[in-house]
Amino acid sequence: MHSTANAPEAADHDSRVLASIAEAYSTIPVYKRLGRTLAGGASLAEALKSQPLLSKRELRTSLPKHWVAEGIDAKAELSSGRFEIRETRGTTGERARILWEKGAWEANRKQALLLNGAVHEARSASARAFREAVLSIPRNLASCHTGDSTFEERTEGATLYLNMRADPNFWSDADVIRMLDELERHETAGLEADPAYLALLASRAREAKRSLAIRKLVVSTHSLKTAAFERTIRDAFAGSIVDFYACAEAGPLFTSTENGYFAPYAATAHTELLPAIVETPGATGVAAVVVTTIGRTLQPLVRYFVGDLVGASSVASPSGIPMLKTLEGRMEDALVRPDGAIVTAGAIDRALAAASEIGIYQVQQRGLDTIEVDIVPRSESSTLASAAVELLRPLFGVMSIEARTVTAIAPEAGGKFRSSRRHVPLNIAKSFSGCEGIPS
Amino acid sequence: MSTSPSSLADKDAIDQLAGRVRAEFPMLSRMLDGRPLVFMDSASTTPKPRSVIDAVTHYYEKCTANVHRGVHAIGREATELFDAARLEIAGLIGAQPDEIVFVRGTTEAINFVAHGLCLGAGDEVVFPASEHHANWLPWRVRAKPVPMPIDCDGVPRWETLPDLITSKTKLIAIGHVSNVTGAIAPVESIVEIAHARGIPVLLDAAQSISHLPVDVRKLNVDFLAGSAHKAFGPSGIGILFAKRDRLGKFPLYQVGGGMVSLNEDIGVGEFVPRDVPFRFEAGTPAIEATIGFGAAVRWMRHIGMDKIREHDVKMARYLIESLSQVRGVRVLAAQVPAEKRIALATFVVDAPAMTQENVARALCDMFGVCVSGGYHCAHVLHARAKLDGTVRASPHLFNTTAEVDRLVEGVREISE
Numbered sequence: 104m105h106s107t108a109n110a111p112e113a114a115d116h117d118s119r120v121l122a123s124i125a126e127a128y129s130t131i132p133v134y135k136r137l138g139r140t141l142a143g144g145a146s147l148a149e150a151l152k153s154q155p156l157l158s159k160r161e162l163r164t165s166l167p168k169h170w171v172a173e174g175i176d177a178k179a180e181l182s183s184g185r186f187e188i189r190e191t192r193g194t195t196g197e198r199a200r201i202l203w204e205k206g207a208w209e210a211n212r213k214q215a216l217l218l219n220g221a222v223h224e225a226r227s228a229s230a231r232a233f234r235e236a237v238l239s240i241p242r243n244l245a246s247c248h249t250g251d252s253t254f255e256e257r258t259e260g261a262t263l264y265l266n267m268r269a270d271p272n273f274w275s276d277a278d279v280i281r282m283l284d285e286l287e288r289h290e291t292a293g294l295e296a297d298p299a300y301l302a303l304l305a306s307r308a309r310e311a312k313r314s315l316a317i318r319k320l321v322v323s324t325h326s327l328k329t330a331a332f333e334r335t336i337r338d339a340f341a342g343s344i345v346d347f348y349a350c351a352e353a354g355p356l357f358t359s360t361e362n363g364y365f366a367p368y369a370a371t372a373h374t375e376l377l378p379a380i381v382e383t384p385g386a387t388g389v390a391a392v393v394v395t396t397i398g399r400t401l402q403p404l405v406r407y408f409v410g411d412l413v414g415a416s417s418v419a420s421p422s423g424i425p426m427l428k429t430l431e432g433r434m435e436d437a438l439v440r441p442d443g444a445i446v447t448a449g450a451i452d453r454a455l456a457a458a459s460e461i462g463i464y465q466v467q468q469r470g471l472d473t474i475e476v477d478i479v480p481r482s483e484s485s486t487l488a489s490a491a492v493e494l495l496r497p498l499f500g501v502m503s504i505e506a507r508t509v510t511a512i513a514p515e516a517g518g519k520f521r522s523s524r525r526h527v528p529l530n531i532a533k534s535f536s537g538c539e540g541i542p543s
Numbered sequence: 544m545s546t547s548p549s550s551l552a553d554k555d556a557i558d559q560l561a562g563r564v565r566a567e568f569p570m571l572s573r574m575l576d577g578r579p580l581v582f583m584d585s586a587s588t589t590p591k592p593r594s595v596i597d598a599v600t601h602y603y604e605k606c607t608a609n610v611h612r613g614v615h616a617i618g619r620e621a622t623e624l625f626d627a628a629r630l631e632i633a634g635l636i637g638a639q640p641d642e643i644v645f646v647r648g649t650t651e652a653i654n655f656v657a658h659g660l661c662l663g664a665g666d667e668v669v670f671p672a673s674e675h676h677a678n679w680l681p682w683r684v685r686a687k688p689v690p691m692p693i694d695c696d697g698v699p700r701w702e703t704l705p706d707l708i709t710s711k712t713k714l715i716a717i718g719h720v721s722n723v724t725g726a727i728a729p730v731e732s733i734v735e736i737a738h739a740r741g742i743p744v745l746l747d748a749a750q751s752i753s754h755l756p757v758d759v760r761k762l763n764v765d766f767l768a769g770s771a772h773k774a775f776g777p778s779g780i781g782i783l784f785a786k787r788d789r790l791g792k793f794p795l796y797q798v799g800g801g802m803v804s805l806n807e808d809i810g811v812g813e814f815v816p817r818d819v820p821f822r823f824e825a826g827t828p829a830i831e832a833t834i835g836f837g838a839a840v841r842w843m844r845h846i847g848m849d850k851i852r853e854h855d856v857k858m859a860r861y862l863i864e865s866l867s868q869v870r871g872v873r874v875l876a877a878q879v880p881a882e883k884r885i886a887l888a889t890f891v892v893d894a895p896a897m898t899q900e901n902v903a904r905a906l907c908d909m910f911g912v913c914v915s916g917g918y919h920c921a922h923v924l925h926a927r928a929k930l931d932g933t934v935r936a937s938p939h940l941f942n943t944t945a946e947v948d949r950l951v952e953g954v955r956e957i958s959e
Contacts, residue, residue, distance in 0.1 A: 163908045164576060166956055178959070181895035188896045190904065198908055200901070 113423035117147035119397050120373040124150065127403035130172035133165055134405070151375060156393060156408045156540055162199040162352060170202055170402035177202070186401060191351040201352050202402040208354055212347075215355030215368035216322065221343035222293075222358075225319040229292060232261035236289055236317075238282070238296040238304060239325055240518035241266050254285055263289045269518060271303045272511045279307040287316040295347075297325040299463065299520035302332035305339035306462065306481075315340045322347050326519050327432045327448050330456035331463060335481070348430055350409050353394040357413075357427055365413075365430070369422035371397050375406070376415045376425060377537045381443045384498045385450030386431055388415040391535045408541050410434045412447050434531065436523045438468040438499075445534055446498045448523045454494045460484045461491070465512045466523040474499055476506035484508070550864060553857035554944045560854045564846065565941040567592040578911030581946045586722055586750060586887055586937030587915055588772045591839070595775055598624075598838035602831045610830055611801060625830055628837025635840045635848075636748075636767060637758035638784045644820040645828055648781035649749040650677040652768030653716070655783050655823070656745055657681035659793035662713055669707045670716040671699035673723060673924040678716050678747045686713065690923070696876045697724050697924040704736055715744045719751035723921045723935070724876035725859070725887030727755070734763045743789065749773055753939070754855050754885040756848040765789050771832065776839030780832035790819045799825035846940070854940050858886035861944055862936065865951045866890055871958035875933065889919070889935040892958045899932035902957055906934075910953035912946075 124141050128134045141150060167188055168177040180186040189201045189208065216222045226233050242264050257264040265282045268274055282304060286294070294301070294317045301321065308315055320343040321336065328346060336344065346359035353372050357365035367374055376390035383389040392409040414429035431437070432448025439445055451466050462481040468474055476495065480487050488506040495504055514520045528543040565571050570590045573580045582590055608618040610625040633640045646652045662668070668682035672690035682688045689707050692700045704715070715737045717728050730746060737744045743765035751757055753774035759767055766785050772778035785793070795802075795816060802825040805815040816822035843851060860881035866874050871893035876884070892902045903916025915935040918925050925932065936950055 160576065166905070166909060178895055181897075184896075186896065188901065190901055198904060200897075200905060200908075 112421055116369055116373065116397075116422040116424075120147055120395055121150060123397045123399070123403060124154070124395060124405050126400075127405055130400075131403060132169045132173065133161065136169075137161075139405070147373075151395070151406060152537070154406050156406050156538065157404060158408050158541055159199055159352075159410065160542075162201070162402075162407075167200055167202045167402070172400065189351050199352060204401055211354045211368070211371050212349065214370065215349070215358050216345065216347060218358040218360060218366045218368060219343075219345045220361050221320050222322075222345055225292060225343075233292050234261045234263075234290050235293045235295060236263040236265050236286055236291045238265045238294060238300050240297070241268065254288065258289070263291070266300065270514055271300050272513065274303070274307065276307075276311070279304065279311060280313075283308055283311070283313045283316070291317050292319045293317070293322060294320075295322040295324060297519070298323045298328040298332040298336065299326055299514070302335040302463065305336045308339050317342060319343070320345055324349060327430065327436075327452065327522055329452045329464075329522050331461040331481075334459065335462065346430065348411075348413075348427075350394070350411070353396055353404055353407060353409065356392070356394065356409075357430075363428075364416055364418060365427035367420050367422060367424040367426070369397075369420065369424055371399065373397060373422075374424050376413065377535045378415070379445060379534060380536050381445055381534045383445050383447060383450065384440075385454055386414055386429065386447050388417075388428060389413075389431055389445070389447060390415050391434060391531075391538060408538070412437060412449070414449065432523065433521070434529070435525060436521055437529065438466065438474065438523060438525050439527065439529045439534075440500060440502060441472050442500070443534070445529070448521075450498060451495065451523055454498055455491060457494055458487060458490050460487050463512050463520070464491070464522060465520075466495070467526065468524070469526045471527055472502045474502055474504045476504065477509045477512060478506060479510065479512055480508055550861055553861055557854060557857050557861060558943050558945075560846075560850070561941055561943045564592070565943075567594070567842075568941055569593060569596070571941060575907065575911040575913075581910070581912040581942075581949050583936045583938045583942060583946070583950060584913050584915050585753075585939040586773065586919075586935060588778065589753065589775045589939055590941070591777070591835075592775055592842050594842050595777070595835045595838045599777060599831045599835040602834050609827055621830060624834045624837070625828070628833045628840075631837040631840045631844075632782055633784075635752065635757070635844060636769075636784060637760050638767075639787075641818070641820055642759075642784050642787060642790065644783045644785070644790070644823045645833060646768075646781050646783050647779055647829070648770040648772070649747060649768045652766075652781055652783035653677055653745065653747065654681045655793075655796055656714075656766050656768070656785070657685045658796060659785075659789075660713060661794065662686040665711055666713040667709060667711045668714045668716055669704065669712055671718070671721075671728075672927060673697045673699055673721055673921060674716075674718055675722050675747070675749070676920045676922075677749070678718055678745075679923070682714075682716065687711070693924065693927060695928055696878075697721065697921075697928050698726050698876050698879065699728070701729055701733065704733060708736070708740055708742065712740070712742050715742055716747065717744065718747040718749075719757070720748075720754065720885050720887075721876075722750050722887075723889050723919050723924055723933070724879065725750075725884040725889070725937075726876050726879045727751070727883050727885065730762050730764065738763070750885065750887070753843060753851070755852050759784055771836035771839060774836075774839055775842060776836035777829075777832040780829045780836050787819070790823075793823070796823050797825040801825055801827070851940055855886045856881045858938055858940075858942065858947075859884050862886055862888050862938060862947050865947055866936075866954065869951060869955045869958060872954055875928070886939070887935065887937040889933045890954075891930060891933055892954055894957050897957070899934050902954075903934050905957055906950065906953045909956075910949055912936075912950050912953055914950070 128139045171177045187205045191199045322345045324347040348357040349355040355368040373395045375393040379389040392411045394407045396404045412431035413427045415425045416428045418426045436448045462479045464478045491506045492504045531538045531541045568590045606620040608621040610622040629640045633643045662685045666686045667689045668686045669689045673693045734744050745766040746764040748769040752769045770781040802822045804817045874890045900916035906912040
């Protein structure tokens with residue numbers, strides 16, 4: 104892990120977190136309405152334990168103006184451009200609007216990425232602004248789109264936004280060539296990418312006998328980087344791949360490091376890991392992520408239940424937050440066995456990693472004891488489906504597993520690809536320690 | 544909300560009818576995030592009443608068979624239901640059944656006319672610049688579009704029509720009700736002007752057939768296009784009405800099974816298509832959707848189109864007045880009186896750092912109110928009105944005034 108100026112010591116970190124909670128409770132209307140109070144004199148661990156979790160529902164169903172301290176005119180600040188609203192994507196059940204000070208998210212992202220040595224080195228070596236491209240859900244994806252934009256219109260400062268299509272399954276050859284050309288034209292040093300999108304681009308680049316013109320590194324973020332995605336990306340790109348875990352609501356949380364762990368970005372967030380209290384086959388140290396933001400005056404979050412699962416390590420960072428071994432995917436993507444055991448998206452991916460012919464897959468649980476697997480093979484294979492079933496069998500025990508090959512996997516309406524989807528409820532409170540109050 | 548005495552009386556009337564019909568819509572009992580669903584996006588598509596759902600499931604459960612082909616009892620039952628739907632739908636607009644061609648929806652109906660008129664690149668089609676893409680792009684592709692000027696709120700400047708007509712004008716195509724402003728077009732006077740010069744008129748009735756009594760004989764339009772899904776019916780089915788003499792001159796549109804009277808291709812090398820409208824309906828039709836459309840029309844006619852319109856006028860007044868009172872909200876075409884519009888309000892909310900789509904999403908997430916946000920397939924209208932998107936609330940006869948109040952509360956919260 105590369106040390107940064109933003110790596111606070113544990114005691115200092117704890118006092119900053121406590122101060123942030125006290126400030127939030129005393130100034131923010133939402134917390135006042137909820138009647139939140141913080142007893143003085145307690146340690147951070149004790150203080151947090153006494154506080155209820157905050158769910159996305161509280162964010163989604165309250166207006167941004169209710170998340171600013173009384174006396175601040177949110178409308179005027181938004182008009183002036185000093186504040187901005189970031190809207191998370193997803194279905195009605197997942198969306199939320201988050202207030203940020205203009206530029207704060209980006210500044211934190213840049214700092215958090217420096218926890219990785221390759222990023223640090225690449226940025227240090229760059230005499231001019233680090234030229235980045237972004238490959239993900241289009242930025243201005245409206246329900247009624249207003250046509251394509253030019254290279255110049257998609258370039259903001261040193262950052263180029265590549266994609267203009269809602270679903271990369273429908274990228275035309277011209278779309279692919281344009282993006283490959285633009286990577287070159289932009290003299291891209293780093294590409295921040297949803298790994299699903301990048302794997303599809305890498306695959307199409309290979310078909311077109313083109314390479315990915317990325318000079319230094321790829322930052323994989325937004326969704327789980329499966330082994331299959333990584334293999335496909337690796338076919339077209341040999342540089343560093345950095346895994347970056349952030350959430351739109353709280354900002355950057357963890358960055359992968361050279362020592363194999365994910366290091367917490369403790370400058371702006373305190374992360375609690377609430378351990379699973381049920382069996383988690385194929386994964387160890389599985390925990391739910393809960394975040395308390397630090398030093399944020401706009402929409403400060405106290406014990407916000409992010410809805411993601413990680414694999415915690417026994418190694419602590421300087422702030423006291425444990426380092427992570429793995430990212431295990433979304434809570435809603437973790438499947439549940441009839442005996443209550445949870446199979447995470449990460450566990451499924453490790454099981455399927457041995458099937459090198461998989462291009463992209465999706466595992467779905469529509470019933471309590473049935474699993475369905477759709478696989479897009481990298482090349483024609485008559486045995487891939489049955490091989491996948493055998494690889495998954497140890498995770499799912501007596502459950503019925505059906506696998507088939509398909510020609511494409513659809514992203515969800517918001518544009519994200521999900522490697523697994525659970526359509527049956529999971530009792531979160533009974534599966535994770537300290538998760539009372541979080542709806543199934 | 545409005546406090547004028549007339550609105551208080553209207554309010555009772557609105558809620559009375561809404562209270563009577565809303566139990567028939569299963570979807571309306573849904574909750575969103577613990578809040579009752581307020582559905583105000585009927586201009587996009589309406590929820591479906593139980594009778595429509597039952598009609599479709601009855602076909603699936605009891606008489607799934609092809610129509611006009613089956614010699615067995617099930618095929619006959621399906622055919623009877625299908626044919627009855629055509630009669631029902633024709634009755635809704637005062638047409639004869641043989642003047643109704645089933646198509647996928649309004650868009651296909653308009654494209655069908657664009658094809659049928661055999662337009663050339665120099666032929667002109669006049670239409671308001673406020674039109675939906677469905678009544679713009681077919682003319683852009685097949686002829687020379689002549690958009691009629693609109694005012695800053697997107698209302699067509701109808702008085703300019705005579706000046707836009709030239710010797711090359713082959714059609715005047717108008718939306719009966721604007722999907723953005725909700726304003727009703729002065730159809731009769733347009734038809735008079737057009738027919739005086741021998742020019743046919745096409746009426747895009749996508750937004751009108753579930754709100755207004757529509758009579759093609761009284762309106763004297765030559766063509767009318769409509770969709771089921773905006774009129775309580777299933778998606779994937781719509782109609783083109785055309786006067787017999789017009790339809791008779793149209794070239795074949797699609798060919799295949801079901802539209803053939805006689806195939807002598809092996810012998811004399813020709814085939815004889817069936818009469819209109821069947822010659823334009825090649826292939827197996829959308830049987831269950833058509834039957835559902837028939838059920839939807841029956842449901843509306845049972846309530847009575849005059850009664851629906853009466854409700855609509857009151858709702859339009861209540862909606863526009865209520866939204867217009869919110870500071871920071873601009874309602875498009877608010878000056879158009881309720882009698883000349885349907886219950887539809889498109890507005891812009893002054894919410895810094897939020898697009899109008901963000902506003903629409905926030906209304907759903909925070910208040911359970913489903914409305915449209917964006918450009919509503921009318922990009923030119925928005926460009927000319929210098930609007931970067933709008934929010935559109937389109938209630939229908941199942942909506943209550945309390946639901947309008949909820950919308951207004953949400954808009955007020957967001958804008959303030």
